[in-house]
Amino acid sequence: MKRLVLVRREQPLRGGQPLSFLIGLLVALLAGILLLVASGHNPIEIYERLFNSSVGSSNAWAKTLNRAVPLGLAGLAVAVAGSMGLWNIGAEGQILAGAMMAAWMAQIFDTLSSPILIPIMLIASILGGALLASGPGIARAQIGVNEIITTLMLNEVALRLLQWLIHGPWKDPESRGFPLAPLLADEARLPKLFGRAHWGVIIAFLVIALFGFVVSRTAWGYELKVAGSSGATARYAGISLNKKIITVMVLSGGIAGLAGGIELSGTSDRIVEGVSGGYGFAGIIVAALALMRPSGVAAVALIFGAVQVGGLSIQTLGVSSSVSTILQALILFGAIGAGVFNRYSLKSVKREKKGGST
Amino acid sequence: MTSDSSLAIELIDIWKRFPGVIANAGATLSVKKGTIHAVLGENGAGKSTLMNILSGVYRPDEGQVRINGNQHWFHSPSDALTSGIGMVHQEFRLVPSFTVAENVVLGASEKIIRRSLIEKEVEQIAQQFGLAIDPTRPVWQLSMGERQRVEILKTLWRKAQILILDEPTAVLTPAEADELGNVLRRMAEDGRTVVFISHKLHEVTAFCDEATVLRGGKTVASSLKVEEVNESDLAGLMVGSSPVISERPPHQEPGExxxxxxxxxxxxxxxxxxxxxxxxxxxxxxxxxxxxxxxxxxxxxxxxxxxxxxxxxxxxxxxxxxxxxxxxxxxxxxxxxxxxxxxxxxxxxxxxxxxxNAILRCYRNLRKSIFLVSEQAVNYCxxxxxxxxxxxxxxxxxxxxxxxxxxxxxxxxxxxxxxxxxxxxxxxxxxxxxxxxxxxxxxxxxxxxxxxxxxxxxxxxxxxxxxxxxxxxxxxxxxxxxxxxxxxxxxxxxxxxxxxxxxx
Missing domain, CATH: 3.40.50.300 (P-loop containing nucleotide triphosphate hydrolases)
Structure with a gap:
């Protein structure tokens, strides 16, 4: 009898990243054929649509990029905290906080023009997310309260606040009873880059690049990684942990808040209950697939965005949302998860007899 | 295939590779039933790996494990325990807030356990082998020596016939070490087999019957009768040449x-x-x-x-x-x-x-720009x-x-x-x-x-x-x-x- 085990490679496979991506994608698509045939669809038709709708045209790319923006920023928020061993599970609520702050600014400064109003909105969104995350940061640093629980619970707080706003003070009088805030004025909307793709793509890319650089190359990022390795080692190296925990949580929340501001101003155009789109939780997956490295989240978010856009599109061909979700998971897992073979090799091991015989 | 029935353990031509390291390169070990067998070697000689293979923690890349003449292929430590092999690790695996008896039964397959019964059983086993311990005390109150006794009791309660102790005396005072020697002797007299990993030579000669010496993942001397060798022979086998130890530095007057x-x-x-x-x-x-x-x-x-x-x-x-x-x-x-x-x-x-890691203490001083790693830091490293x-x-x-x-x-x-x-x-x-x-x-x-x-x-x-x-x-x-x-x-x-x- 033989058994397969994963053995760590001495050196990561050179040039293995694109190769594992392609092979993983291929395996996932082959497995997807089984799924689609079993659920009564024509795999070729579905795959064609999946491809065309996500990366097949400039219009498709616009949709994919627009989705990748909140995914990438939420992933970055989780990964920045994760570099220090902190878990920000509250990106979802921080996105809402950011969106609400941005919408509020748009209401207050409704006479300003775009070049002034939009920066104000985005800065406010950063502050909103940062504010929501600061509580868990301070509680963790000062009295050791587990940040996973506090950030998770604050998601609910942010959501309830938003619900109250759209059912009450911010409710659009023309919404015929639907809980919606009014549409943003044109001045409050992010300008377009091409097609429907908005400038948030550039902003998100720059923010991810900035944090990727800061965490991997600067002394500040180094201190984060040392602290993430062991608190005792950090103290020994003279790194003040408490201040750093608060700073990192605030930054992480701010990044997620920015995602909310961009999503409001670039895509959703008004505050509705689903403005956060589940991106805050998807961001945890993005960060995990990027191995908690801020520099890795852009690529993962792009693939994730493409898969989501394609997955939505094939539902118009009659694929049920559950089959579509399974297919999305397969592709994501195959394409990104195969990266594990860059660091591990598969080895078959003989086993002659089941142990513990009596 | 059958083999010598007087042998409790046979490890034959064991190979185990880790990335960049060959921990065992054809190591062998044979241990007679009812004896205390020392496995000697320096750090990195492959002792712990070999014992982990015997106790089911690792699986060998090549080679055979025979227990009482039958070939075995363990998948886990509990698998090995079913075959009567128990290991006492260097780092104890105990729950500090549980009592001695609770730790002993922890992980046992019985679903319903009566506290008083277990406490009595543990007490009885402890007495039989001279392990002085109160089964009702919580583990956090115990000294290192007492905690080790709990680990030994865990294996005995599970009816282990073969006991592996990984550097058991490292945490003990000399008196406690002597006491442990007596306990192990009683277990051997009771027909159990003890494998004793150490690099303290005087303990080996004091209470072991036979010794196997490992060096660089290989067995360099197997089943030497301890009565027939002396400590310096064993030391010579372990290091392969005469031991190098620093010399006493010359006297100097201390300053302020x-x-x-x-x-x-x-x-x-x-x-x-x-x-x-x-x-x-x-x-x-x-x-x-x-x-x-x-x-x-x-x-x-x-x-x-x-x-x-x-x-x-x-x-x-x-x-x-x-x-x-x-x-x-x-x-x-x-x-x-x-x-x-x-x-x-x-x-x-x-x-x-x-x-x-090299710059952990002084990265602040080595940095010239915003970059962490400067040429200066590379030179320093x-x-x-x-x-x-x-x-x-x-x-x-x-x-x-x-x-x-x-x-x-x-x-x-x-x-x-x-x-x-x-x-x-x-x-x-x-x-x-x-x-x-x-x-x-x-x-x-x-x-x-x-x-x-x-x-x-x-x-x-x-x-x-x-x-x-x-x-x-x-x-x-x-x-x-x-x-x-x-x-x-x-x-x-x-x-x-x-x-x-x-x-x-």
């Missing part, structure tokens, strides 16, 4: 006081007093050794001096500068090099690279690697791939590279191979010759006697006696370690 500690008090992790009113002075150009059974406040004292543990009283001065309340980094800048006992938990960050002989791959690789000896060279090298005035070294050679021990000891001797004040905390009395100019014995958080290492008798030091004070 560099490290002064007055009335130091600090608490342990349970907030109980660990160090009480401790006074200590280390002068320039002298090595002061701290001896003591582990757990008598040495660790807490070192951490308090390094600034990692808050103090409850006292004053710490380094070359005239009061550093009582200074953070660890300021103490480093003031000239304190600290080699912590806990290398990977405090001294080094395992997930980071060689260079990132390379200098440590060259000067202290750290064998490593590219400096951008994680340190996780380095051997224990090279990790320690990197750590000690980093602490000495700042030209310290005081070096505080806690267990600097523990767990290293002979070359590693000699390299680290020679570094400390060289620092002494340069006029550095060295405070050396060690559990290895030979090391302390060789290196120290003055030897202090610590017991329950206090210095109980001072010895001159050139004239001290071991039994006097031993008595002091057990708490016997100066008559004054």
């Amino acid at each position: 006081a560099m490290l002064t500690i007055e009335e130091l008090g600090t608490l342990d992790d349970r907030f109980l007093p660990a160090v009480k009113n401790l006074d200590l002075t280390v002068k320039s150009g002298e090595i002061v050794g701290i001896a003591g059974v582990s757990g008598n406040g040495q660790r807490e004292m070192a951490q308090a001096i390094a600034g990692l543990r808050p103090i409850t009283s006292g004053k710490i001065t380094i070359s005239g500068k009061d550093l009582t309340n200074a953070p660890p980094s300021e103490r480093f800048t003031a000239g304190l090099g600290y080699v912590p006992e806990d290398r990977l938990g405090i001294g080094l960050a395992p997930r980071l690279t060689v260079i990132e 390379k200098e440590i690697i060259d000067r202290f002989g750290v064998r490593t791959g590219p400096i951008d690789d994680p340190i996780a791939g380095l051997s224990g000896g090279n990790l320690q060279r990197l750590l000690v090298g980093r602490e000495l590279s700042g030209n310290p005035k005081v070096v505080l070294a806690a267990q600097p050679t523990r767990g290293l191979d002979v070359q590693g021990v000699k390299a680290i000891q020679d570094l400390l001797i060289a620092e002494r010759a340069e006029g550095v004040a060295v405070l050396l905390i060690s559990e290895d009395l030979d090391e302390l006697l060789t290196l120290s100019d003055r030897l202090l014995v610590m017991h329950e958080g206090e210095i109980v006696k001072e010895f001159d290492p050139t004239t001290a008798h071991r039994h006097e030091i031993g008595a002091a370690m057990a708490g016997k004070r100066d008559e004054s």
Whole structure:
């Protein structure tokens, strides 16, 4: 009898990243054929649509990029905290906080023009997310309260606040009873880059690049990684942990808040209950697939965005949302998860007899 | 295939490879039933790997495991336990808040367990083998020696016929070690087989029947009758050549006081007093050794001096500068090099690279721009690697791939590279191979010759006697006696370690 085990490679496979991506994608698509045939669809038709709708045209790319923006920023928020061993599970609520702050600014400064109003909105969104995350940061640093629980619970707080706003003070009088805030004025909307793709793509890319650089190359990022390795080692190296925990949580929340501001101003155009789109939780997956490295989240978010856009599109061909979700998971897992073979090799091991015989 | 029925264990041509390391390269072991068998070898000789294979923790790449003549292929430690093999690991696997009896039954397959019944059973087994222990006491209250008894009871209660003990005496006082020897003898007389891993030769000759010696993953001598060999033969087999141990450095007059500690008090992790009113002075150009059974406040004292543990009283001065309340980094800048006992938990960050670990203490000073890694930092790291002989791959690789000896060279090298005035070294050679021990000891001797004040905390009395100019014995958080290492008798030091004070 033989058994397969994963053995760590001495050196990561050179040039293995694109190769594992392609092979993983291929395996996932082959497995997807089984799924689609079993659920009564024509795999070729579905795959064609999946491809065309996500990366097949400039219009498709616009949709994919627009989705990748909140995914990438939420992933970055989780990964920045994760570099220090902190878990920000509250990106979802921080996105809402950011969106609400941005919408509020748009209401207050409704006479300003775009070049002034939009920066104000985005800065406010950063502050909103940062504010929501600061509580868990301070509680963790000062009295050791587990940040996973506090950030998770604050998601609910942010959501309830938003619900109250759209059912009450911010409710659009023309919404015929639907809980919606009014549409943003044109001045409050992010300008377009091409097609429907908005400038948030550039902003998100720059923010991810900035944090990727800061965490991997600067002394500040180094201190984060040392602290993430062991608190005792950090103290020994003279790194003040408490201040750093608060700073990192605030930054992480701010990044997620920015995602909310961009999503409001670039895509959703008004505050509705689903403005956060589940991106805050998807961001945890993005960060995990990027191995908690801020520099890795852009690529993962792009693939994730493409898969989501394609997955939505094939539902118009009659694929049920559950089959579509399974297919999305397969592709994501195959394409990104195969990266594990860059660091591990598969080895078959003989086993002659089941142990513990009596 | 059948084989000699008098053999309890046969490991035949075992190979086990880890990335970059071959831990076992054709190792063999055969152990007769009802005997105490020593497995000897230096650190890195492959003893622990071989025992982990025998107890089902690892699976061998090649080779056979035979128990009582039958070939086995274990998938897990519980699998091995079903076949009657129990292992007592170096690090105990106990739940501190559970009682002795609860720990013993933990993980047992029975769903319903009656407390009183288990307590009676445990008591009975304990008595049968002379393991003095109260089954109703919680484990956190127990000493290390008592905790080890719980581990042994765990295997006996599960009816293990073969017992593997991985360096069991490392955590014991000499008296406790002798007691353990008696327990093991009773178990052997009862027909059980004991495999005893050690590198303390006198224990092997004192209570083992046979010995197998490993070197570089291979068996170099198997099943030697202990009566027919002496300690120096065994030592020769272990190291392959005559043992290299540092020589006593020549006498030199110490200079002025560099490290002064007055009335130091600090608490342990349970907030109980660990160090009480401790006074200590280390002068320039002298090595002061701290001896003591582990757990008598040495660790807490070192951490308090390094600034990692808050103090409850006292004053710490380094070359005239009061550093009582200074953070660890300021103490480093003031000239304190600290080699912590806990290398990977405090001294080094395992997930980071060689260079990132090399600059841990001084990255602030090496940085010119916003970039962490400057040319200066690279040179600094390379200098440590060259000067202290750290064998490593590219400096951008994680340190996780380095051997224990090279990790320690990197750590000690980093602490000495700042030209310290005081070096505080806690267990600097523990767990290293002979070359590693000699390299680290020679570094400390060289620092002494340069006029550095060295405070050396060690559990290895030979090391302390060789290196120290003055030897202090610590017991329950206090210095109980001072010895001159050139004239001290071991039994006097031993008595002091057990708490016997100066008559004054």
